[in-house]
Amino acid sequence: MVSSPQPRDISMSFQDHFSADSAGYKAFRPVYDDGLAALLAKDLPGHALAIDVGCGNGQFSVHLADHFDQVIAYDGSAEQIKHAEARPNIDYRVGTAEALDAAPESVDLITAMQAAHWFDLPAFYHAADRVLKPGGRLALVGYGLMDLPPELEAPFLHFYRDIIGPYWPADRAHIETRYSKFSFPYAEDPDPGYALTADWSVEQLINYMNTWSSVKRATRQLGANPLDAYAPTLRQAWGDVETRHIRWPLFMRWGRKPL
Numbered sequence: 001m002v003s004s005p006q007p008r009d010i011s012m013s014f015q016d017h018f019s020a021d022s023a024g025y026k027a028f029r030p031v032y033d034d035g036l037a038a039l040l041a042k043d044l045p046g047h048a049l050a051i052d053v054g055c056g057n058g059q060f061s062v063h064l065a066d067h068f069d070q071v072i073a074y075d076g077s078a079e080q081i082k083h084a085e086a087r088p089n090i091d092y093r094v095g096t097a098e099a100l101d102a103a104p105e106s107v108d109l110i111t112a113m114q115a116a117h118w119f120d121l122p123a124f125y126h127a128a129d130r131v132l133k134p135g136g137r138l139a140l141v142g143y144g145l146m147d148l149p150p151e152l153e154a155p156f157l158h159f160y161r162d163i164i165g166p167y168w169p170a171d172r173a174h175i176e177t178r179y180s181k182f183s184f185p186y187a188e189d190p191d192p193g194y195a196l197t198a199d200w201s202v203e204q205l206i207n208y209m210n211t212w213s214s215v216k217r218a219t220r221q222l223g224a225n226p227l228d229a230y231a232p233t234l235r236q237a238w239g240d241v242e243t244r245h246i247r248w249p250l251f252m253r254w255g256r257k258p259l
Contacts (some may be wrong), residue, residue: 009246020059028207029059030143030196032113037063038243040254044108045135051107053097053124054115055203064111072102098123109137111238116140116253117174125185134258135183138186139254143196144175147247155237159209159230167214167221182211186255196248202238205246207233 014116037060042049047068052061055073057080065087074095075081081092095101097112097119110128113118128138148156174181184252200208209215209227219225 007107011237023100028204028211029056030146030198030208032060032063032196034063034066036060036140036141036194037067037249039194040109040137040139041067044137045133049102049107050109050111051100051102051131053100053110053112054118055092055113056080056094056115057086058087058090060113061090063085063093064109068108074100096247098127098129100127104130105133105136107131107136108133109139112140116142116179117171120245121182125183129185129257134257134259135255135256138257139252140179140182140184141250141252141254142175142179143248143250144178145248147249149244151239152234152237152244155233159227159234163226164212164214164218167219169213172214174244179253182253185257186251186257188253188255191241191252194250194252196245199243200246201243202235205238206234 014232041050041064048070050064050068050071052058052064052071052073055061055075056077057075058073062085067087071087071090073081073084073092074097075089075092076096077093078094081094084090084092086092095103097115100107100110110132112124116124123204132138145157145160163195198204206227210225215225215227
């Protein structure tokens with residue numbers, strides 16, 4: 001059983017790095033696929049209810065909706081929720097991961113996609129344990145840097161580490177360590193080695209980089225977007241190829257609440 005955390009003001013703990021560009025976040029982030037939803041929905045006590053926390057604009061919630069009777073999708077940003085794709089069986093709510101509003105032992109699956117590093121984990125684990133059914137699954141999923149060919153990797157990493165590295169929020173470090181420093185409340189299943197893929201142009205890559213919280217923070221502090229000045233370097237390294245196949249390896253901490 002997950003122990004109860006010390007009381008705290010959860011409303012003050014939400015870190016909103018994405019409301020300012022919620023439309024860009026929806027348009028330019030990597031896209032989850034149904035195969036990942038099917039993997040997480042496999043071998044559960046039932047498929048009545050899933051909760052997707054830190055759902056953004058519902059990028060993964062819509063895939064869960066194909067596997068569960070109902071999905072509750074939470075995000076702390078009202079702007080992100082406003083851009084979510086409506087589905088009859090998705091209940092989008094503005095709220096934090098640490099305050100899940102569901103009946104005790106009523107939920108088959110809880111997912112956090114590229115979001116758990118922003119949470120107050122002890123409070124979230126306590127809330128998740130309360131609402132999960134025995135045998136229900138908790139899954140924290142994330143992705144870090146994409147795999148790139150050598151001619152792109154060096155200039156990309158220079159921008160990522162050297163130019164906007166100082167502007168990443170501190171919790172971004174958990175992405176770098178693939179959530180390996182997180183505690184986890186249940187016995188864990190092996191990481192399945194899943195990956196997201198896309199065929200992108202160089203402009204799609206640049207638009208994706210513009211959604212990074214570090215770029216937003218650097219722009220505010222510097223008074224200009226550093227990616228605007230660096231984009232020609234990326235375009236030159238990209239070359240004359242119209243599109244390239246890009247791959248984001250996922251990492252996953254997942255397991256079931258004991259029966």
